Amino acid sequence: MGVRSTSQEITRETKERRSHSSSSSTSLVTSLMKSWRISSSSSSGSSSKPSNKSSQSFSGNPTTGTYNDTMYNNHSHTNDNNTNQQHRPSNEHGLYSLSTANNSDGNFDAMSKQQNSTNKSITSPANTYSPLRYSSPSSSQIESPRASVLRQQHYKHSHHNQLYYQHNNSSNISEHSTTHKKSSDKYFEDLDEDWSAVIDNYNMPIPMLTNGGNGKSSVSHNTQSNDPKNNLSRTSTASSIATSITSTTLTQGQSLQYPQLPNLNTMDAIDLQKSQEEIENEREVQELNSIMQRITKFDNIIKGKHIINLQELRQLSWNGIPKPHRPIVWKLLIGYLPANTKRQESLLKRKRQEYSEGLKHTFSDEHSRDIPTWHQIEIDIPRTNPHIPLYQFKSVHDSLQRILYLWAIRHPASGYVQGINDLVTPFFQTFLTEYLPPSKIDTVEVTDPNSYLTEDQKEHLEADTFWCLTKFLEQITDNYIHGQPGILKQVKNLSQLVKRIDLDLYKHFENEHVEFIQFAFRWMNCLLMREFQMDTVIRMWDTYLAETSPETTSSFATPNQLSTNNDVLLSPHTPVSRKPAMFGTPNADLTSPMSSTNRSNMGVQSGASPAGVSSSDDSSTRFSNTSLNEFHVFVCAAFLIKWSDALCDMDFQGIITFLQNPPTKDWTETDIEMLLSEAYIWQSLYKDATSHWLK
Amino acid sequence: MSNPITSIKLVLLGEAAVGKSSIVLRFVSNDFSENKEPTIGAAFLTQRVNINDHTVKFEIWDTAGQERFASLAPMYYRNAQAALVVYDVTKPQSFIKARHWVKELHEQANKNIIIALVGNKVDILEENEEERKVEREEAEKLADEEGLLFFETSAKTGTNISEVFLGIGEKIPLKGLENEHANGGLNVTEDQRVNLANTANASENASACSC
Numbered sequence: 001m002g003v004r005s006t007s008q009e010i011t012r013e014t015k016e017r018r019s020h021s022s023s024s025s026t027s028l029v030t031s032l033m034k035s036w037r038i039s040s041s042s043s044s045g046s047s048s049k050p051s052n053k054s055s056q057s058f059s060g061n062p063t064t065g066t067y068n069d070t071m072y073n074n075h076s077h078t079n080d081n082n083t084n085q086q087h088r089p090s091n092e093h094g095l096y097s098l099s100t101a102n103n104s105d106g107n108f109d110a111m112s113k114q115q116n117s118t119n120k121s122i123t124s125p126a127n128t129y130s131p132l133r134y135s136s137p138s139s140s141q142i143e144s145p146r147a148s149v150l151r152q153q154h155y156k157h158s159h160h161n162q163l164y165y166q167h168n169n170s171s172n173i174s175e176h177s178t179t180h181k182k183s184s185d186k187y188f189e190d191l192d193e194d195w196s197a198v199i200d201n202y203n204m205p206i207p208m209l210t211n212g213g214n215g216k217s218s219v220s221h222n223t224q225s226n227d228p229k230n231n232l233s234r235t236s237t238a239s240s241i242a243t244s245i246t247s248t249t250l251t252q253g254q255s256l257q258y259p260q261l262p263n264l265n266t267m268d269a270i271d272l273q274k275s276q277e278e279i280e281n282e283r284e285v286q287e288l289n290s291i292m293q294r295i296t297k298f299d300n301i302i303k304g305k306h307i308i309n310l311q312e313l314r315q316l317s318w319n320g321i322p323k324p325h326r327p328i329v330w331k332l333l334i335g336y337l338p339a340n341t342k343r344q345e346s347l348l349k350r351k352r353q354e355y356s357e358g359l360k361h362t363f364s365d366e367h368s369r370d371i372p373t374w375h376q377i378e379i380d381i382p383r384t385n386p387h388i389p390l391y392q393f394k395s396v397h398d399s400l401q402r403i404l405y406l407w408a409i410r411h412p413a414s415g416y417v418q419g420i421n422d423l424v425t426p427f428f429q430t431f432l433t434e435y436l437p438p439s440k441i442d443t444v445e446v447t448d449p450n451s452y453l454t455e456d457q458k459e460h461l462e463a464d465t466f467w468c469l470t471k472f473l474e475q476i477t478d479n480y481i482h483g484q485p486g487i488l489k490q491v492k493n494l495s496q497l498v499k500r501i502d503l504d505l506y507k508h509f510e511n512e513h514v515e516f517i518q519f520a521f522r523w524m525n526c527l528l529m530r531e532f533q534m535d536t537v538i539r540m541w542d543t544y545l546a547e548t549s550p551e552t553t554s555s556f557a558t559p560n561q562l563s564t565n566n567d568v569l570l571s572p573h574t575p576v577s578r579k580p581a582m583f584g585t586p587n588a589d590l591t592s593p594m595s596s597t598n599r600s601n602m603g604v605q606s607g608a609s610p611a612g613v614s615s616s617d618d619s620s621t622r623f624s625n626t627s628l629n630e631f632h633v634f635v636c637a638a639f640l641i642k643w644s645d646a647l648c649d650m651d652f653q654g655i656i657t658f659l660q661n662p663p664t665k666d667w668t669e670t671d672i673e674m675l676l677s678e679a680y681i682w683q684s685l686y687k688d689a690t691s692h693w694l695k
Numbered sequence: 696m697s698n699p700i701t702s703i704k705l706v707l708l709g710e711a712a713v714g715k716s717s718i719v720l721r722f723v724s725n726d727f728s729e730n731k732e733p734t735i736g737a738a739f740l741t742q743r744v745n746i747n748d749h750t751v752k753f754e755i756w757d758t759a760g761q762e763r764f765a766s767l768a769p770m771y772y773r774n775a776q777a778a779l780v781v782y783d784v785t786k787p788q789s790f791i792k793a794r795h796w797v798k799e800l801h802e803q804a805n806k807n808i809i810i811a812l813v814g815n816k817v818d819i820l821e822e823n824e825e826e827r828k829v830e831r832e833e834a835e836k837l838a839d840e841e842g843l844l845f846f847e848t849s850a851k852t853g854t855n856i857s858e859v860f861l862g863i864g865e866k867i868p869l870k871g872l873e874n875e876h877a878n879g880g881l882n883v884t885e886d887q888r889v890n891l892a893n894t895a896n897a898s899e900n901a902s903a904c905s906c
Contacts, residue, residue: 386730521736
């Protein structure tokens with residue numbers, strides 16, 4: 001109970017702080033700073049990924065700091081500025097200070113805000129965003145006993161690690177990542193026996209992303225920061241705290257970020273009397289500020305650099321990419337544009353020309369048209385995103401028709417498969433915004449490109465879309481070849497994952513004779529695009545493209561790319577060697593021990609290999625092991641489990657009907673971000689357990 | 696028991712874009728939309744209708760038409776008591792595909808499966824009869840040979856849609872009558888699943904399983 005009441009106190013205090021982040025104050029500040037420096041460095045500093053989100057969803061326990069204090073005190077002070085400044089971007093909300101200062105006050109503000117958002121989610125994960133959604137079920141199911149066992153194990157383990165990292169913390173980046181590799185080696189050894197090792201192992205690549213983060217991922221921190229004895233699952237924390245806080249808070253949604261809490265302890269009572277209006281204004285200023293901050297961060301990475309640091313870019317992009325940057329960032333993340341900015345122009349020129357020559361050749365007389373394919377695409381084009389006006393324009397139809405047809409005949413093993421027509425559209429729509437006047441970017445879905453784009457621009461748009469689609473689909477080739485083995489495998493993995501995470505739901509499906517393929521096939525085939533509105537899909541793809549490394553793709557590499565991205569060549573696990581392990585061969589027995597062996601081997605390699613490969617450019621250091629298919633399964637799992645309680649009360653018909661039309665119409669980016677963060681957590685817990693599932 | 700409910704598991708098969716989903720949408724929601732997203736995998740819908748004092752509940756699996764997804768089809772027709780094999784009267788290729796589906800159903804599906812051959816999009820012919828590419832006689836001939844029900848429909852206008860389902864409903868042994876025939880104990884089949892075509896007396900709940 002001690003822990004919880006402490007959390008409540010801090011929660012309240014922080015809520016006050018939130019409204020008055022610019023005013024500095026006394027001992028509370030000190031204590032908060034102390035604790036939040038720590039958890040800030042733990043979440044934003046060490047993990048690029050969901051950072052504040054993972055703390056939202058998992059730990060969110062203000063005692064984090066307290067607990068970590070002893071362990072982290074030293075380095076958190078030495079590294080504080082550096083870490084926080086560098087990694088604040090991973091705090092989705094950016095800097096919340098009204099001032100633009102990046103000094104320690106600013107840091108504190110950011111941290112305090114981070115805590116706020118954390119607390120928000122603790123106190124009312126549901127109400128903060130969308131009551132229906134997040135009060136749902138999932139949260140109660142989210143922590144299976146297995147997970148808490150894991151955490152306990154990991155908890156013990158991380159003790160050692162922490163000391164270890166503390167020791168290393170002051171070392172520079174490259175040393176740091178080297179150390180990591182060593183430690184990952186160490187933990188890979190007993191991979192199969194020790195679940196906690198599995199988790200450590202997973203966390204290994206993460207610090208490499210962070211240029212001197214303190215080498216632990218947020219997940220591990222969160223994991224260990226939850227006192228396992230109290231088993232503070234998100235829900236239990238949430239409910240216990242929520243009940244003690246006024247219901248006002250609970251019913252206030254995100255729109256009221258600065259709720260007036262009637263029973264606040266005292267501090268800043270005067271400020272609380274600020275008018276609602278003032279508070280609103282303040283909030284708007286802050287939001288604007290944070291947006292500007294984010295834009296600046298992207299600018300800093302992308303603009304005026306000879307070599308763009310893809311690592312940083314991925315890290316930053318995980319939490320969403322500002323609209324103006326999205327086209328170029330997507331092209332970078334997916335490996336279409338080289339990181340070397342001096343080569344970008346020539347590459348674009350060449351690829352665009354290649355595309356246009358490809359078209360010429362394809363539509364020339366000597367090339368006979370593949371009529372069935374052409375016809376199928378022709379039928380499907382008007383049926384693509386029929387609810388979005390953009391996709392009803394003739395010029396858009398023509399572009400998509402050419403893109404899809406050219407892709408299909410260039411990939412005869414799969415050819416055109418329905419669903420690919422969905423997948424092309426986020427690229428098209430995003431790249432289209434590049435050519436629209438800023439005022440039209442927000443209304444791209446109703447804007448006829450013909451009115452704004454020159455012929456050249458339309459060609460460029462088409463070519464870029466084609467190549468990025470190509471890169472994207474290369475990661476999921478097995479989804480569309482005969483028999484669609486990639487999808488079958490994903491569906492199988494999803495069911496196994498749900499069995500682990502949420503056995504009740506799994507059993508209920510069994511009892512009701514619901515088979516995963518009945519609803520999940522489409523989830524895989526269209527990457528959940530049919531389940532969400534386009535803007536949320538695009539936001540989701542920010543994370544997908546950031547999360548999944550282009551190195552998992554196969555041989556798109558043209559000579560040009562090989563030279564700019566030598567990682568592809570030098571990597572000890574080229575796509576050739578890893579693909580079979582990821583997806584299995586078309587008829588591979590899913591339970592084949594072979595595949596699990598490969599998986600672990602791969603892990604070892606990736607943990608150990610990057611040294612030397614990328615000394616020249618740390619941006620080309622291996623980002624992660626994640627393949628698109630793999631991460632997507634975790635997103636699907638998070639999505640399914642979100643509805644767990646509701647589903648468990650339904651019969652077959654109810655379940656299938658519900659899952660065919662999940663209530664996601666009103667989902668905002670925040671909802672998607674929660675989902676992605678949950679997926680990330682599941683992945684960090686279970687990713688390397690595939691060898692266990694499949695036995 | 697005055698109004699027992701019989702569940703009929705029904706599957707739709709046919710080439711892409713012949714209007715399978717539209718037929719179901721018309722039947723279930725009496726609605727139509729010109730450009731429907733292609734079905735991926737399969738969609739599940741239900742509809743209840745009254746036939747001769749009996750309530751019949753159709754549990755419909757509307758499958759994806761594209762060839763690539765064809766390998767999923769057996770999962771959906773394996774336990775079906777009825778199937779609609781749909782083609783587009785303006786697309787000869789779709790009729791060839793329909794023949795294939797009929798053949799496959801006879802070979803692979805439940806022996807007692809009721810199949811309706813459905814030529815869709817006749818509304819196009821009302822505007823221009825020359826658009827017809829599959830003659831009615833040709834389709835009727837196939838239906839006769841294979842023992843199929845046959846309908847020409849338009850999901851767009853609603854022509855003949857409910858007739859298709861009523862026609863199927865009348866062919867399926869209804870629950871109340873079934874009991875009189877003491878036709879019980881047939882649930883066990885080659886498959887571990889319940890074979891509903893032989894077990895119209897199966898409970899309602901059982902009908903919710905294994906499709």
